[in-house]
Amino acid sequence: MNKxxxxxxxxxxxxxxxxxxxxxxxxxxxxxxxxxxGKIGGFCHLYIGQEAxxxxxxxxxxxxxxxxxxxxxxxxxxxxxxxxxxxMSELTGRKDGISKGKGGSMHMFSKANRFYGGHxxxxxxxxxxxxxxxxxxxxxxxxxxxxxxxDGAMSNGQVFEAFNLASLWELPVxxxxxNNKYGMGTSIGRSAAGGxxxxxxxxxxxxxxxxxGMNFFNVSESAIxxxxxxxxxxxxxxxxxxxxxxxxxxxxDPGLYRTKDEVNxxxxxxxxxxxxxxLLNDYKIQEDTIKDIESDIKxxxxxxxxxxxxxxxxxxxxxxxxxxx
Amino acid sequence: MKILLPALSPTMETGNLVKWLVKEGDSVVSGDILAxxxxxxxxxxxxxxxxxxxxxxxxxxxxxxxxxxxxxxxxKVDGEEIEEIPEKPIEKSPQVSSNGFEPSTAEVKIxxxxxxxxxxxxxxxxxxxxxxxxxxxxxxxAIEEEMKxxxxxxxxxxxVAEYDGAYKVTQGLLDKFGxxxxxxxxxxxHGFTGLAIGAAMAGLKPICEFMTFNFSMQAIDQxxxxxxxxxxxxxxxxxxxxxxxxxxxxxxxVGAQHSQCFISWFSHIPGLIVIAPSNARDAKGLLKSSIRxxxxxxxxxxxLLYKEKxxxxxxxxxxxxxxxxxxxxxxxxxxxxGFSMSVQRILNALPSIKKIGINxxxxxxxxxxPLDEELxxxxxxxxxRVVIVEDGFGNTSFGSHLSYLIQSNCFDFLDSEIIKVSxxxxxMPYAENLEKLALPNTDEIVSAVKKVSYSN
Numbered sequence: 162m163n164k165x166x167x168x169x170x171x172x173x174x175x176x177x178x179x180x181x182x183x184x185x186x187x188x189x190x191x192x193x194x195x196x197x198x199g200k201i202g203g204f205c206h207l208y209i210g211q212e213a214x215x216x217x218x219x220x221x222x223x224x225x226x227x228x229x230x231x232x233x234x235x236x237x238x239x240x241x242x243x244x245x246x247x248x249m250s251e252l253t254g255r256k257d258g259i260s261k262g263k264g265g266s267m268h269m270f271s272k273a274n275r276f277y278g279g280h281x282x283x284x285x286x287x288x289x290x291x292x293x294x295x296x297x298x299x300x301x302x303x304x305x306x307x308x309x310x311x312d313g314a315m316s317n318g319q320v321f322e323a324f325n326l327a328s329l330w331e332l333p334v335x336x337x338x339x340n341n342k343y344g345m346g347t348s349i350g351r352s353a354a355g356g357x358x359x360x361x362x363x364x365x366x367x368x369x370x371x372x373x374g375m376n377f378f379n380v381s382e383s384a385i386x387x388x389x390x391x392x393x394x395x396x397x398x399x400x401x402x403x404x405x406x407x408x409x410x411x412x413x414d415p416g417l418y419r420t421k422d423e424v425n426x427x428x429x430x431x432x433x434x435x436x437x438x439x440l441l442n443d444y445k446i447q448e449d450t451i452k453d454i455e456s457d458i459k460x461x462x463x464x465x466x467x468x469x470x471x472x473x474x475x476x477x478x479x480x481x482x483x484x485x486x
Numbered sequence: 487m488k489i490l491l492p493a494l495s496p497t498m499e500t501g502n503l504v505k506w507l508v509k510e511g512d513s514v515v516s517g518d519i520l521a522x523x524x525x526x527x528x529x530x531x532x533x534x535x536x537x538x539x540x541x542x543x544x545x546x547x548x549x550x551x552x553x554x555x556x557x558x559x560x561x562k563v564d565g566e567e568i569e570e571i572p573e574k575p576i577e578k579s580p581q582v583s584s585n586g587f588e589p590s591t592a593e594v595k596i597x598x599x600x601x602x603x604x605x606x607x608x609x610x611x612x613x614x615x616x617x618x619x620x621x622x623x624x625x626x627x628a629i630e631e632e633m634k635x636x637x638x639x640x641x642x643x644x645x646v647a648e649y650d651g652a653y654k655v656t657q658g659l660l661d662k663f664g665x666x667x668x669x670x671x672x673x674x675x676h677g678f679t680g681l682a683i684g685a686a687m688a689g690l691k692p693i694c695e696f697m698t699f700n701f702s703m704q705a706i707d708q709x710x711x712x713x714x715x716x717x718x719x720x721x722x723x724x725x726x727x728x729x730x731x732x733x734x735x736x737x738x739x740v741g742a743q744h745s746q747c748f749i750s751w752f753s754h755i756p757g758l759i760v761i762a763p764s765n766a767r768d769a770k771g772l773l774k775s776s777i778r779x780x781x782x783x784x785x786x787x788x789x790l791l792y793k794e795k796x797x798x799x800x801x802x803x804x805x806x807x808x809x810x811x812x813x814x815x816x817x818x819x820x821x822x823x824g825f826s827m828s829v830q831r832i833l834n835a836l837p838s839i840k841k842i843g844i845n846x847x848x849x850x851x852x853x854x855x856p857l858d859e860e861l862x863x864x865x866x867x868x869x870x871r872v873v874i875v876e877d878g879f880g881n882t883s884f885g886s887h888l889s890y891l892i893q894s895n896c897f898d899f900l901d902s903e904i905i906k907v908s909x910x911x912x913x914m915p916y917a918e919n920l921e922k923l924a925l926p927n928t929d930e931i932v933s934a935v936k937k938v939s940y941s942n
Binding site: 227229258260263264269271278279280281282285288291292297318319323325483485486 | 669681684721
């Protein structure tokens with residue numbers, strides 16, 4: 162049995178978190194479908210399998226905290242509360258997209274929701290996120306900059322420069338490594354020397370830990386611990402999330418670098434399913450309650466799809482706007 | 487033994503004798519500090535080259551602008567007299583004619599300042615209270631004034647704070663604004679550039695100094711992919727109000743990895759503003775405008791211009807608009823276009839050009855992107871002839887693009903081919919003669935002007 166979360170979330174709160182995880186799952190499944198139908202172009206990196214990470218972190222977040230991540234960003238921007246219609250319309254490259262159809266899957270932002278993208282160059286978001294943390298400190302804001310990076314980025318040089326600066330200047334930054342075991346098609350064992358990934362930050366004096374990223378409750382506990390540490394010590398912190406993506410790196414990935422067995426084995430600890438079981442078994446939430454939530458989300462996704470396909474293409478004059486302010 | 491004023495930096499031509507730490511008759515041993523010398527970058531200690539007695543002090547303390555290699559003292563060395571090795575005269579390289587070497591910048595300095603005084607902007611009619619200062623001081627003033635006006639402006643880079651700036655541009659700013667707003671970074675361009683861009687995304691206005699723009703290549707991804715593109719990719723949601731600044735181009739004999747002009751690189755990128763001032767007045771007015779601009783600005787300075795002085799307004803509200811060039815010499819026969827250091831090169835050639843009876847329009851672009859196309863085309867339509875001078879490599883250069891724009895917009899007005907005098911397509915050599923040969927020189931500019939004018 163899962164121990165109760167340190168925050169003692171109410172059943173209603175837990176259901177909200179489950180709803181968000183389920184939303185991301187269904188959103189991504191729909192995105193995959195629309196990609197297959199040729200409605201979404203270019204690159205499309207799905208978050209399926211990693212939902213417990215972003216929602217577990219969300220459970221610890223203050224609404225004023227800022228978030229930045231790399232290109233696997235659909236789940237992150239949905240977690241921050243941006244309307245799924247605007248996100249899907251960005252994927253379909255339409256006028257109503259959150260970036261007006263000019264960013265695409267990898268480039269979505271919302272200042273109002275404190276979400277700073279959506280960055281396509283592996284590792285580049287890490288110094289940027291440290292800079293956002295710098296701005297929080299400079300302005301004496303009680304905010305934490307949450308910086309997500311993948312296992313692949315952990316071998317990228319600028320990430321270590323960013324760790325050094327964050328620790329040296331004591332910036333309020335939480336680094337979250339989403340270790341889904343593969344940087345594109347290269348397994349972590351073939352790309353990273355040495356021990357655990359988070360330990361690479363500890364040499365800069367950054368405290369950290371490794372957590373089961375498939376389990377919402379474990380992620381949430383660790384994230385709350387991290388928040389308390391950062392607030393108390395005014396120093397950065399790092400969490401390595403042990404997680405897994407069920408889909409390919411992007412939609413065009415044939416997945417030859419891993420076996421079906423491996424993927425199926427990981428599906429036994431599916432984060433969405435596990436949370437649902439915990440809610441049913443440990444929190445004694447009625448199955449009908451969960452079913453109602455799920456069917457609402459499914460209906461919402463149908464509306465999202467419709468909206469994203471009916472939204473017009475951007476005006477041609479948009480080509481030359483917003484190059485400069 | 488003669489004690490000569492040594493060159494204490496690659497660009498030092500003169501120095502100031504701040505203080506003698508010995509007096510005539512004092513005994514010294516090798517390594518004892520004889521004097522404090524102020525260079526263009528810092529105050530340095532002059533050590534005794536040998537054991538002996540200070541025989542005579544030839545230059546009084548407080549003397550300024552002493553040329554390098556001037557005798558400043560005599561040292562009587564213990565024991566036998568040392569025979570001085572006569573210096574073998576160096577043969578000039580045959581490829582460079584004697585007049586291919588540039589006149590000293592001292593002659594030029596006056597003419598640039600006087601040209602600026604004559605043209606007086608063509609843009610602002612206000613009577614500013616002015617003072618003659620160097621570009622280094624002008625940049626410092628611009629940063630100080632803008633930091634006073636806006637608390638969101640902060641400065642970061644290598645050696646900008648406690649060292650007072652590698653080129654003294656940021657001198658004194660740490661004392662005035664404290665370590666929260668003037669930050670020394672580790673040697674970590676990729677990291678601190680990304681950090682600065684992130685801070686700008688969150689609403690601050692960083693001034694990100696590169697000790698030289700050669701090192702900006704370590705951070706080129708962040709400048710191109712994060713700073714330049716975010717506004718567009720976010721559909722207008724995220725702007726990046728940042729200034730990247732520092733010296734660009736070839737200084738003096740610092741070799742291939744430290745001598746490169748990046749104007750063509752940065753001006754290639756949509757979303758970046760690119761500025762390259764040639765003088766102190768423009769540097770101040772344009773840097774202030776750049777700091778206030780909501781876009782990422784690449785502000786390319788030039789080390790050899792840091793010491794050059796012009797009259798500079800002292801008022802807070804002195805701004806030069808981005809995107810406006812300056813017609814610094816009004817003529818009629820040919821349009822010569824330059825920016826940053828190449829303006830100096832054009833002015834070096836001006837006496838020779840006038841001597842052959844040609845009176846040129848000289849345009850100092852100041853802003854590379856956006857470009858003052860109106861000013862350029864107006865001049866070309868009058869003169870019908872164009873020479874472009876740029877320090878950067880000629881291959882796929884900014885000058886190449888500029889000639890395309892001119893032929894495209896003024897085709898019917900051109901009476902000659904457009905000639906581009908560019909840096910040679912070689913890594914910058916170290917040897918003095920080869921370095922001079924690699925950069926645009928007076929002969930090349932004069933020949934180009936003659937050629938477009940069909941004048942022999």
